[in-house]
Amino acid sequence: MHNGTTITQFIIEEQRHVAGATGDFTSLLNDIVTACKVISNMVNHGALVGVLGSAESENVQGETQKKLDILTNEVFIKSNEWAGHLAAMASEEMDTIYDIPAKYPRGKYLLTFDPLDGSSNIDVNVSVGTIFSILRIQGGDGAPTERDFLQAGTQQVAAGYALYGPSTMMVLTTGNGVNGFTLDQNIGEFILTHPNMTIPADTREFAINASNSRFWEPPVQRYVQECLDGKEGPRGEDFNMRWIASMVAEVHRILTRGGVFMYPIDSKMKSKGQGGKLRLLYEANPMSFIVEQAGGGSITGTERIMDLQPESLHQRVPVILGSKNEVERILGYHSD
Numbered sequence: 001m002h003n004g005t006t007i008t009q010f011i012i013e014e015q016r017h018v019a020g021a022t023g024d025f026t027s028l029l030n031d032i033v034t035a036c037k038v039i040s041n042m043v044n045h046g047a048l049v050g051v052l053g054s055a056e057s058e059n060v061q062g063e064t065q066k067k068l069d070i071l072t073n074e075v076f077i078k079s080n081e082w083a084g085h086l087a088a089m090a091s092e093e094m095d096t097i098y099d100i101p102a103k104y105p106r107g108k109y110l111l112t113f114d115p116l117d118g119s120s121n122i123d124v125n126v127s128v129g130t131i132f133s134i135l136r137i138q139g140g141d142g143a144p145t146e147r148d149f150l151q152a153g154t155q156q157v158a159a160g161y162a163l164y165g166p167s168t169m170m171v172l173t174t175g176n177g178v179n180g181f182t183l184d185q186n187i188g189e190f191i192l193t194h195p196n197m198t199i200p201a202d203t204r205e206f207a208i209n210a211s212n213s214r215f216w217e218p219p220v221q222r223y224v225q226e227c228l229d230g231k232e233g234p235r236g237e238d239f240n241m242r243w244i245a246s247m248v249a250e251v252h253r254i255l256t257r258g259g260v261f262m263y264p265i266d267s268k269m270k271s272k273g274q275g276g277k278l279r280l281l282y283e284a285n286p287m288s289f290i291v292e293q294a295g296g297g298s299i300t301g302t303e304r305i306m307d308l309q310p311e312s313l314h315q316r317v318p319v320i321l322g323s324k325n326e327v328e329r330i331l332g333y334h335s336d
């Protein structure tokens, strides 16, 4: 594929190699692309269109929602409910699943999404994003239920994210490698600019919110301390650290130049009965699919995230992902 290929051309070309493809999947992806273009425009205009700041409401996790959390959720619903490809949707910002209104035909796919990732960065104009994952409904023709969404990450048909940064990008996998596209604002099209993205197996860069360090478990304490000890320590090399507080931006950096991202379980979370910070269906699974397709690894600390059997719609899990050899080292520290 030469550069200059639009994401629509790319998806259609890919689907030509899928036996029995009906075009539904292509058209669903196109509706998701449209939603991300609308959100990119909203985010770019920010204060000019009054979308900054908090909404007077909380999501199912008890987090105060930003206006953009709610507006972007609406954009995703409106862009994807009408075309007849979906049976239902689930979002980080909605307590229950969203059943397709009866006035629209129902389809065979399920869409899960984090409409706006990195919400704490919206008002300070730092990169944010959107994360999505597509599954096939396994059950019969009846009304979809929450249970239909509780599928392991290995069942994902596609996953992707949009990054609203200095440029707006979209990164996508359909299980056939990872490709990145940049939005050409002049023609309103995502153009293939980063074909076959791969993550270097080794890295000297880690990302973690160090303000939680006193709550971390010993394997993570050990790993981070060894990185900080640098040349003088057992790793014998200096490490760099980053923390953007937008998972999409961290994962994009790792897809671009390697690294390891960690939001591990800690004693503070455990004391609140929380299984982690990040959401399995909207954040951990889609990002794990992308990272693995780019040659990286993604674990909870003790197991592969994509093998987890989800138990609930808003389940949270520990996430450690990125350059394969570092992720395996951290897995080793957990089994020591």
Ligand SMILES: O=P(O)(O)OC[C@H]1O[C@](O)(COP(=O)(O)O)[C@@H](O)[C@@H]1O
Pocket: 092, 114, 116, 117, 118, 119, 120, 209, 245, 246, 247, 248
């Ligand atoms: O504020 P913290 O603790 O550093 O957490 C940052 C993490 O939380 C998130 O913002 C959670 O996602 P949402 O913004 O979608 O709720 C991640 O993008 C990011 O990695």
Ligand SMILES: [Mg+2]
Pocket: 114, 116, 117, 118, 247, 283
């Ligand atoms: Mg998020």
Ligand SMILES: [Mg+2]
Pocket: 069, 092, 114, 115, 116, 117, 118, 119
């Ligand atoms: Mg979010």
